[in-house]
Amino acid sequence: MKRRKFDVAAVPAKTAGALDDRFQAATPLRKLLNKVFPDHWSFLLGEIALFSFIILILTGVFLTFFFEPAMTEVIYNGSYAPLRGTPMSAAYASSLNLSFDVRGGLIMRQMHHWAALLFMASIVVHMLRVFFTGAFRKPRETNWIIGSLLFWVGFLAGFTGYSLPDDGLSGTGLRIASGIMLSIPVIGSWVTSSIFGGEFPGTIIISRFFIAHVLLIPGLLLALISAHLGLVFKQKHTQWPGPGRTNENVVGERMFPRYALKQGGFFMVVFGVIALMGGLFQINPIWYFGPYEAWVVSAASQPDWYVMFLDGSTRLMPAWEINIPIGDGYVIPPLFWPTVVLPGILVGLSFLYPFLEARRLKDYRHHNLLQRPRDVPARTAAGAMAVAFFIVLTLSGGNDVIADKFHISLNAMTWAGRVGLLILPPLAYYFTYRICLGLQQHDREVLAHGVETGIIKRLPDGRFVEVHQPLSEADHDGHGALDYVGWVVPKKMNRLGALGPAIRGFFYPIERPAEAPVSPGHPPVETRPEREEITSGESRR
Amino acid sequence: MSTHTEHQAPAGREPLDVNDPRLSRFDIVQEGARRDDIEIVHYEPQVVPGSKAERRLTRTVAAMFWLTFVAGVTFLVVYIAWPWKWEPGRGGDKYFTPLLGLTLGIALLGIGFGILTWGKKLLPKEVSIQDRHDQPGSPEDRRITGETMLYMADEMGVRRRPLLGVSLLAGLVPVGAVAAAPLVGGLISDPHKNNQMFTTGFKPENGKKIRLVREDGRPIRPADISAGGQLTVFPGIDGGVSNKHADSPTLLIHLREEDAQKSRANNARIGHGDFMWGNYAAFSKICTHAGCPASLYEQQTNRLLCPCHQSQFLITDNAKPVFGPASRRLPQLPIEVDGEGFFVARSDYTETIGPDFWERP
Secondary structure: OOOOOOOHHHHHHHHHHHHHHHHOOHHHHHHHHHOEEOOOHHHHHHHHHHHHHHHHHHHHHHHHOOOOOOOOEEEOOOOOHHHOOOEEEHHHHHHHHHHHOOOOHHHHHHHHHHHHHHHHHHHHHHHHHHHHOOOOOOOOHHHHHHHHHHHHHHHHHHHHHHHOOOEHHHHHHHHHHHHHHHOOOOOHHHHHHHHHOOOOOOOOHHHHHHHHHHHHHHHHHHHHHHHHHHHHHHHOOOEOOOOOOOOOEEEEEEHHHHHHHHHHHHHHHHHHHHHHHHHHOOOOOHHHHOEOOOOOOOOOOOOOHHHHHHHHHHHHOOOOOEEEOOOOOEEEOOOHHHHHHHHHHHHHHHHHHHHHHHHHHOOOOOOOEOOOHHHOHHHHHHHHHHHHHHHHHHHHHOHHHHHHHOOOOHHHHHHHHHHHHHHHHHHHHHHHHHHHHHHHHHHHHHHHHOEEEEEEEEOOOOOEEEEEEOOOOEOOOOOEOOOOOOOOOOOOHHHHOOOOOOOOOOOOOOOOOOOOOOOOOOOOOOOOOOHHHHHOOOOOO | OOOOOOOOOOOOOOOOOOOOOOOOHHHHHHHHHHHOOEEEEEEEOOOOOOOHHHHHHHHHHHHHHHHHHHHHHHHHHHHHHOOOOOOOOOOHHHHHHHHHHHHHHHHHHHHHHHHHHHHHHHOOEEEEEEEOOOOOOOHHHHHHHHHHHHHHHHHHOOOOOHHHHHHHHHHHHHHHHHHHHHHHHHHOOOOOHHHOOOOOOOOOEOOEOOEEEOOOOOEOOHHHOOOOOEEEEEEOOOOOOOHHHOOOOEEEEEOOHHHHHHHHHHHHHOOOOOOOEOOEEEEEOEOOOOOOEOOEEEOOOOEEEOOOOOOEEEHHHOOEEEEOOOOOOOOEEOEEEOOOOOEEEOOOOOOOOOOOOOOOO
16 A cells, blocks of 8 residues: 555645635634624524525525516516516516516515515614613714614615516505605705606616615615624624623623524524515515506505605695795695605614713713613613604504504594604603613512512411512611612522423433422522522523 | 723733643633633533433434425425416416425525524533723823824925815815716706606697597597596507606596586686586596505595595595695696597696695796
8 A cells, every 4th residue: 555645634734824824814713713792682683684684685686687677668478467468667577577487586586575574674673672772872883873874775775676676566656756856845856857867757767776776775785784793893792781791891602613503503594484484475466566557556555664654654744835935936845744854853863862862871981781671761761752653653654454454434544643643652651661660679679578489478467478588698677688780680489490490301301300399388598509690690591 | 990800810820831732622722712811711511422412412403404405305396396387277386486485494494493403502501701802092002193193194294385285175176076977967857858847748739639548548538437437548649648658647537417516616716617528527646745646536525535645635626635645736637528529638737747846836
């Protein structure tokens, strides 16, 4: 046997050495592999948005191979018989072909649409998480602003995207968009005419929207997402308070391998859910809507969910027209306020919020520890107010469907929305504030008096009292000495380990069952060594 | 303020010699982490090697990956072999997309949950603590960087040679404008070209009045619409029934006698006395609010509802808005019947069609 000249086992080490010679990668790579991430389920919400974005790019690239962004009139002659012989734009015809004549095209289209809806939904939920836990505070204001921008850029991506098929529904949306642009004082007609290349609808808007939707907006999204992630990486993730967790450290797992594995698995799960939705749930069946014709519309014409709040604000707006009697007279139509001014205010408010709050609290320190929503009642209540505002508007965006399904007068729905928009947010503020205070008080109560055991004891004099399990040694006046540390206070006996852990295994136990709990009649009152750790806030697995 | 946590090894700790043969691989990992200011404070295997629990978890994870294999192969089989072309009345194709979604979804979920289980259950649990180091730079560092930048300005000598700065600015401003000019200049389009915002397809051509036609281009006689009925009509010109004249669709309504009387009286009140012909009235279908077709006509109340934002227009009162966000009445088209007995527009609309804008008179 010949002597092996080539030592296979040494190849990885030699390659790695050669790479490090050239790129000096070893130290930075070790830092990357070692980077510590705190873990909490709510930190994964933003990742759903990131993963949806990746799926949007993958499916979107597929769609561009078959979509023709042109408004040239063609006569449809594809598989879908009900529309054969109908004159329509090339964009609509190619969208139909994508759905009926490209093998697997329909599932790609539907996955793309579902991924877009999920993208926006996870952005909103992620934003709520960041808001209610105070993760936007210094030093993370920049990332909060980038995140808010991502919502609006995603909004534009969605709108330009669902306008592309040029079907009856999206054409109506486009018509409304042109009306919104027209309503801008002074420059409205110039803006509209320039974007549409003349009078609505013109012949160029689909190809302009196409390049915006496949190049400009995704490029911007990619840049913003990169900056967003880069800042998270640079500034390190916030963490919940807990044992050993301070404002100056990060407690969690190193990025590789466990954390990264979980990320990879989670991506596949998001991808899988979108695939299931794309295959099983119909979305945007453009073939039912027919080509866009300026005189055709049907009831229940709703935009995608993240646009509905603006549709709702438009519906609720009273017909207040402002006339300026100079010369021939000028006019600010009522459409201007709910569709241009309102989003402008919302953008401004969300951008400024971190600074407004810091100013109000005179708090300019770095904050790396999150806050429980109950501990900041004013912010939580303000957030609830915003959510109530958004929900009233979104429901109003579908008020004709609600009126139809529940046999309510349409006008009554509009009035309910107008009144609700003014009354519900302050109510939401008040109730949220009270609930936060109540929760705070209960936390303090448990820390002072202990956990309710559910055991009723009768005293010699005939009174009944509930037995409480104190969380710490009582001081001289009978109160516990634990401070609230901004994290979960155990409120049930099994959170203190008073019940045995669940037996593992699906059909039969794979481990020996833990020791049975002590008799329920005699709750364990003596301090057990592990009990102290739990009270200090470790989350339960 | 110290950037170290209480878990940090005391300062001045000797770094380990990683070439020491007695060190395990984990010792080296831990040492590497320390050099990045990371302390692995808790490291606990979740399964005992060779235990029943480990074997069971391994089987579970492997089963998920095999599920992915089966679902993936099924996807390919369905994709290749299943009838997928849409054919009226057959329906085999209607399972094609759901099957693709189901198999692809299961395949991806299998691999996803497999990896998740692997990571969450089989890998050791750990708690590591890393310093944030998010303190701002020291005052000295800030000072040095600031001075460096100021020195750059000194080197350029802008303060001593202001002419250079002003001249550079003078040069750059037009260059910036040059970059914007093609974009603005190319895109800009005069909204008032050919008076397009104030005219529709019903504008008489060379004094010839335009006929009202149906969607298929046929002209309309009064007898074609029964009392209480309505019809969407278009200008009888080339492309009149297309989106090229998106502002022209018009609703021709045959009012009942008493409604027509009311309508005529209200017409006369605003000087539109001769806009109707007999009991027929024609209103623009393009909503004055956001431009949707206001197309839901309620015969009993003579209200026209726009389905987009629920503006309601009272047809018998010059189509004035009575509910919802619209603030302006639907323009009325003056109509008559020509010598051959077909409807024609006497003139173009006298008011602006469609959504409002700033310079609408």
